[in-house]
Amino acid sequence: MTRASRLAAEAIRRRWGLPPATTQVSALRDVDVPMRDGAVLKADVYLPDTGQQHPTVLLRSPYRRSGAFAALFALPYARRGYAVVLQSVRGTFGSEGEFTPVVNEARDGQDTVTWLRDQTWFDGRLATLGPSYLGYTQWALALDPPPELQAMVVHIGPHDLAAAGLLDGAFQLQNVATWTELVAHQELLGPVRGATRMFTAERRLSPHLHELPVSGLPERLGGNPVPWFDEWLEHVELSDPYWERYRATDAVHSSTVPTLLVSGWQDWFVEQTLYQYAALRDRGVDVALTMGPWTHLGIDPKVTTGESLAWLATHLPVDGGAPPRERADRVRIYVTGVEKWRWLPDWPPAERTDRTWFLAPGGCLADEPEPDGGTTNFRYDPMNPTPSVGGRVLSFRAGRRDNRRLELRDDVRTFTTAPLEEPVELLGGARITLCLASDNPYADVFLRLCDVDNRGRSINVTDRLVRLDPADGETATTGERRIEATLPDTAHRFLAGHRIRLQVSGGAHPRYARNLGTGEPPGHATRGVPTNHVIGHSAASPSAITLPVC
Template identity: 30%
Template sequence: MTSPHAATTVEGLATDVCLPDGTGPYPAILVRTPYDRTRHLAEARGWARRGFAAVVQDVRGRHASPGEWRPYENETADGAATARWIRRQPWSDGRIVAAGASYAAHCALVLALGPEADTDARPDAVIAAVPALGPAETAREPSGPERLLARAGWWAAHGDRPDSDEDALAKALAADPGLLAHLPLTGLPERLGRHLPSWAGLWRHRERGRLPARAAHAGLPLLAVGGHHDHFTEDTLALWHTWGGPSARLLLGPWGHGLAAAPGPDAGPAHRVVLGELYARWARRALAGDLTPGRHGALALGGADLWLPAATEGEPRPLPLRPLHGAVFTADPDRPVRSDDLTVPTGEPADRCLLVTAPLPRPLDVVGTVRVRMRATADTPYADWAVRLVALTPQGRAERLAVGVLRRSGAPAGPADPQETEGGFTVELGRLARRLRAGTRLRIEIAGHHFPAHARNPHTGEDPVTAGRLLASRREVDPTSVTLTLPVLPSRPTPTDPAKEILR
């Protein structure tokens, strides 16, 4: 192949190859994507400028690749065939880095963690950014609540079609603002006017953790990249923690799903990382075997313009809470607490329990998992407990910090229930890496719904995806039992250089 950028087919799949100047051979970067390979041309040229042959492919059934689009089903075999093809090319030096973000990270990971006997198909290193590990991980929280808005948006945009319409859900919601409230949720395709046979099948996936379990036996280097404001943050961390290869690196910034292109409100100048350059430098060291063994990396401390070593973890510190409202409230799925609205009604009947801390007397550096423990009951045998942590700044702004949703029995559980501790239970709100300013107050909201980010629990015992009726649920919280525990660094942290940690 003499052209620096050429289109070809591999096993019938549309593939672009972008080569560096010179005669080669070169190490290769393989990106397999459902989001249109032509959108990666600038990225491919960037890899080529840095001495890599960039191979970008439309996955089966998407854009220029023929076949049927079946999310998460064909990527191992198709990726393996492409890796074997790369190694047969005259411009290839036999070394491959599988790379990708979101669904493309899934494609890279299943190739890296494929059958042990198929060594010719396995890459030599993997870059997984904001990884969508599998259908179960993307569709549900660990305790079961369905991630409705994110999945409806993805399926409306990309599901069961060869091309994409990124604004499909937004346009449908503009025409019908109550679109996601219609029952049953399996009827969403009809309301969208789309043929989406895979939508109902998505919710049958409940087994989480397959890729992290296989990652424990990985034999190659990993670079995992994520954002603290991404809905796959916990999966990115789980991948890094369980990776069994010779080295694992983590870069976790104050970003959303778009990484550095989607900074959060706590991002600062030091958090503007040129990811392409960092990826290329890491790839060269990974392929040369020059990375220090073990797990290293960097995480951003939002609101402080600092980077910390990835292993940094705060010490658990409970914060006193003052109850404000709603020790007894009604979780009514016909009027659910909204995930997209931080306004708090205080009239009757109450729709959530509210508690607040005193203003922080000094800044707190919070790094690690936030937990809320409480004693509470529901009068229905099937209930979700949604807990939202909000920062109330001295300037009068409300900023969402973290959310956790736990699905459990509404009645007090028996002593064998692992979530029960002295009659209470714990809701994990995920990880924070944030400096909280002096004068900030923290508000805890305990509710029965977090809609439309999560599907409404119907309180009938039916599956929320197929339920056709809804019941209100009376909740009672013991305000004296509610404990907010933050992982607080005991002293001002020592900053690090993220490039140094990634490339060490």
């Protein structure tokens, strides 16, 4: 390491509160890692300067190995006694072959471990680590975990790419397009221009995301070929066998590797992280969960690096390294609203009670349903789609945002409590019953829970889109269907004096590709048909929201 690198590493250590470094580090660049089919993948190897064998941390990534990535995911671990292998997956940054998202990661991960066994610096103990796509590569290896694998550290990582791309049954247009454009251009630009491009992605992509048809978007954006985008648009049913090669779900149900899961309440993959936790916990696997307030692009390395080092120190200890730092409990969550961390024995907590509010006339949420509460109407026009604001998107404007401008639109309806006399703390998933009649079988409903503060700001807490099933028609007597939806889990305290708000609309574009109302394949459709919705809120049509509270 250069003197500048050492000074930077020490500054990071102090800022993040990490244990002191125990060694200097040497880096081996562009190391060849052979695969069984003859392809050679490239890796950078960071070795502690001890002259001994080391427990090893493996990160398999489609992104640039050097620079900020190495500073975040190699040096903090290598300087504390771990050999760190940063490998570029097939078809990226010098690794041979063609990059097809996730489909080669199980096989190539196994071949990488085969290579690792022959390295003189490897002591036979392995951990995997990394965020996002690097989380998937970990689950892919865990489909058939090698005996050397003794720990996993998965940050904001999915195990099912199909469920991520078709979240809530609708194509995740903004997220998939943003990630696809990143991959298409990342090797054409240097690190500085690449980072700048990510910061400006939402502004640059916005006009293109509103064009129809959606198919052909990558060609309009330029860059290296990314054929999977249009291909995915041809397969918009999660039950399609096409998606099996994009899943590592079996690993979640079979792995016994001790696993630390880290995510954020506003992350794209939050539901997959919580699914992973529950599946591992229920089988008695050593698993821990940390849930911060973060978005996908806003995860805090000050928290995640310290927790990751502590997990490795427990399950992959280094001779002469810092002693393991015991977790206070299995689950650590950040409660928004009060902005405080809390330890829990499990998630969701067992001791909760339900509190229900009923939709009522005048945009109210009431303690009891109105006997003759009537209805509330709104119209969704796919050619002027309701826009998305904040939430679980790949954007630096993701997460909790002020929704007041959105709620002024005539295609958005809100239902709000009176000011709360005492705090209400939501721990888990809000459940919504919506009695809805629609004049178009091809329609969506977007449901969002908001916290209205003393200044009148309406801040989103959690949300979900519901795609109506054309085969599930309205009842013959009322013309209504009853929608039951559970919003993604969260931890949030509504303070005294604040108000709880349910927001209802017909979509959130471009986060979710707009439902054009025709039933045509979304990739090629260009024609839109509006939908008129009628929300019932009476004793006969008791639309309601229920919060599990502590």
